[in-house]
Amino acid sequence: MGTWDVGPFDNDTAADFSGTLDEAAMDARAGIIRDTLTRVIDTVGYLEAPDSEETVAAATLIAAHCPEGEPTDPVYGPEEQLPDLTSLRELALQALDRVMTEPSELMELWDESDGGPWRAQIRNLRNVLTPQMPGEQLSLI
Template identity: 55%
Template structure:
């Protein structure tokens, strides 16, 4: 995975995921994001694949962008098309996925911990706080 920074879209997998979001019809975009959250949670107690985690984090950033206090996704690597208003039900799904990504076993967490990923973890916790309205 090509990663160049700690942001939700600062890696090749998330940039590629943006195309999938753009290609989805407006009425299906929320389903694309929700599917990412469900895939993370479906890992249960098994290792969360890094690419699956990256797509869920990118999805969480898109949901958080529509929450009070959320940062807009302005990177050139994010979706080019604006998202329609997303259902509030995606917020707790995103939180559950982020919590799982930050819990062992998680390949992405392990990769970031190898390179002192405290700043990355802080970014994930910030997304979580926006999603919960904290």
Template identity: 45%
Template sequence: MIGHAGFGHVRGSAALSTEWGRPGGGLRLRPSAKARPALTVTAMSVAGARILAQLHEEGICMGTWGTGPFDNDAAADFADALDDAEPEEREALIRGVLTRTVNATGWLIEEQEAVAAAALVAAQCPGGDLVDTADGPEEPMPVFSDDLRELADKALARIMSDETGSASNWVDPENGKQWQAGLNRLRAVLAPPERSIPLFDVGP
């Protein structure tokens, strides 16, 4: 599934989104964590219903608008939560979502948040790409503990091994390949460097 650029998450305001192909999928309102007014859908015009039906038929999910780590509502909400947290609490939020994903059994309910968290950890590793504040958190991240690097890699490995997760839910196979390639790039950066074993000079 891939989202439409014009219907994605709007930072700081309410955004209408749909999630098709997931348990309980359907029309729902997902307001930003920074502004969550009480919104309900009581009626929909015939034209609006036809538009949503066409989006569904074409495999478009308004909650996902790209293949990057923060190109979906769940990751954008996670970025909002990090921004709202105190600076000393941000590493704990990232550690928590990564740990729960590694230890999860069954449906990975924080899959997208874990990918976003892993991208933030990778950004602090040699060769890692910086996360654009237009997509990810606007507030600076603390210098993460070294062990988060391996934890993030394990979380991505868990996600990529999930046969019922995002890896298999993309309507356009090319988008799925781009998403998997992005995770592979993150894992290549996160993978701890191989330790060289010193050789002893045994002499003749």
């Protein structure tokens, strides 16, 4: 497994996932993302790191379509256009919760190193994905 940083596309698995999305027909891309999230949510036992890495990348793609979302990685993220993915926000939140729940290989790997920046990145991603009530503002603290 090649990982070079804590960003959602800073590993070989996520970069390959981007390639899979680029090769898929436009009308199949949302389904690939949905299936990725559902597979992780449905994992009862040990969650392997590659599934988690794809989930974080998928959640990041969904967050990019949200009001507070940021553009995805121009180098390792998908090059092809994606449909509006905001309808998958709740699924992405559930999948991220599973990634952060033991037993999770990715969580273990980050705990072995300085996982603080990775956990902060996941918290930020969850904040963007969580729908805000009208008039509610995100806390910047």
